[in-house]
Amino acid sequence: MLIDRYGRAIRHLRISVTSRCNLRCLYCHREGEFSVGMEMDIDEISKICRAFYELGVENVKITGGEPLLRKDIVEIVQEMPPFREISMVTNGTLLSKLAHDLKEVGLDRVNVSLDTLNEEKYKFITGRKLLKNVLEGIYSAYDASLFPIKLNMVVLKGINDDEIYDLLEFSSKFNENGIKIILQLIEVVGNSEYHFDLSEIESKFERMADRVIVRKLHKRRQFILGKKAVEIVRPFHGEFCMHCTRIRVTSDGKIKPCLMKNDGLIDLRGLSYEDMVKSIKRAVALREPFFKNP
Numbered sequence: 001m002l003i004d005r006y007g008r009a010i011r012h013l014r015i016s017v018t019s020r021c022n023l024r025c026l027y028c029h030r031e032g033e034f035s036v037g038m039e040m041d042i043d044e045i046s047k048i049c050r051a052f053y054e055l056g057v058e059n060v061k062i063t064g065g066e067p068l069l070r071k072d073i074v075e076i077v078q079e080m081p082p083f084r085e086i087s088m089v090t091n092g093t094l095l096s097k098l099a100h101d102l103k104e105v106g107l108d109r110v111n112v113s114l115d116t117l118n119e120e121k122y123k124f125i126t127g128r129k130l131l132k133n134v135l136e137g138i139y140s141a142y143d144a145s146l147f148p149i150k151l152n153m154v155v156l157k158g159i160n161d162d163e164i165y166d167l168l169e170f171s172s173k174f175n176e177n178g179i180k181i182i183l184q185l186i187e188v189v190g191n192s193e194y195h196f197d198l199s200e201i202e203s204k205f206e207r208m209a210d211r212v213i214v215r216k217l218h219k220r221r222q223f224i225l226g227k228k229a230v231e232i233v234r235p236f237h238g239e240f241c242m243h244c245t246r247i248r249v250t251s252d253g254k255i256k257p258c259l260m261k262n263d264g265l266i267d268l269r270g271l272s273y274e275d276m277v278k279s280i281k282r283a284v285a286l287r288e289p290f291f292k293n294p
């Protein structure tokens with residue numbers, strides 16, 4: 001098991017498989033990837049994942065850019081070691097044709113980014129008129145049982161902050177036979193113009209909830225309200241960092257210990273398996289919480 005100097009065990013790997021994207025979301029943090037080299041090939045991705053798996057990492061999340069732009073995305077999932085959970089975060093625009101194939105080769109679940117149910121707003125936020133494709137992607141993911149599906153909604157002041165309950169209502173329609181879709185409300189990082197503080201909403205859900213589930217990762221809280229499930233992601237406090245069990249790998253094969261920091265990148269490319277394991281251990285030893293005070 002990989003444990004850093006702050007006693008945080010590394011259980012989650014978030015690996016980017018491309019920095020390319022077919023949307024231009026106005027708030028996008030690009031997973032902290034700003035100057036990227038050539039994207040890894042399938043063997044490099046698989047070797048890195050195996051190293052993390054053998055070092056005790058339990059879950060992997062595949063991200064991008066837009067991971068479904070990779071022509072070999074089904075093979076990438078197929079080549080993953082047997083993590084407890086293999087998930088993916090996607091904008092959903094290309095998901096409808098791929099959901100079943102991905103499930104078949106071992107993808108457990110998806111997060112689909114969906115900030116609005118309004119086509120005009122979708123175009124304003126993402127630069128493309130593709131809301132219909134995203135909704136088809138969500139239906140296919142449901143059909144393929146990629147559960148629980150999380151709908152990632154980045155809440156933007158003055159743009160979609162009035163749609164939280166609409167999206168909650170939309171997600172609950174899939175939950176007649178148990179919670180299959182969870183709405184994940186995300187506080188925007190690094191964009192002050194649209195920043196919307198979710199603390200009030202969080203308190204409100206806390207009062208209304210039938211049940212509150214506290215997740216190990218970041219101590220995120222999930223609220224269950226009948227057929228509705230909502231999770232809040234607010235990365236602006238020490239508790240979030242002190243319970244961070246995640247490490248990132250960029251699409252060009254570098255370990256990035258924290259989304260918020262650009263230093264401490266460690267290149268895993270071209271290394272023998274043994275040297276890769278040593279570099280991963282070194283990167284974990286260098287991990288620092290970004291926010292230290294709760």
Ligand code: SAM
Pocket residue numbers: 021027028029030031063064065066067089090091111112113152154186187188189190191
């Ligand atoms: N293209 C994929 C997608 O759209 O889901 C994967 C990459 S995207 C960078 C991963 C997640 O990060 C998305 O759910 C997106 O909404 C979220 N995200 C991007 N920029 C953000 C920001 N500035 N603050 C908070 N979340 C952000």
